[in-house]
Amino acid sequence: MDRQLLERAAVYHGAILRATAAGTAIATVYDGLAATGEPIDAFRAVASEHDFHMLDPGIALREGLYIDLGDNIDFFTVYYQPVPRR
Numbered sequence: 001m002d003r004q005l006l007e008r009a010a011v012y013h014g015a016i017l018r019a020t021a022a023g024t025a026i027a028t029v030y031d032g033l034a035a036t037g038e039p040i041d042a043f044r045a046v047a048s049e050h051d052f053h054m055l056d057p058g059i060a061l062r063e064g065l066y067i068d069l070g071d072n073i074d075f076f077t078v079y080y081q082p083v084p085r086r
Contacts, residue, residue: 017043
């Protein structure tokens with residue numbers, strides 16, 4: 001299941017992906033409103049393992065935050081900081 005998380009500016013700080021026992025899991029994070037946005041991070045974990053990325057100070061998003069999730073994902077947690085509206 002793919003997911004658009006934000007439609008506005010934010011700072012992406014990273015994420016953690018955990019695969020199920022069924023097989024390899026992949027996920028791609030985009031700066032955009034769909035998978036046509038700019039890819040900014042990618043995750044891959046073999047069965048029952050995890051892939052963790054923490055970016056400091058983070059990546060400023062201009063368009064929004066979109067996640068393309070593959071199969072065999074137990075969980076995918078995203079760390080971001082919304083930019084306050086003025």
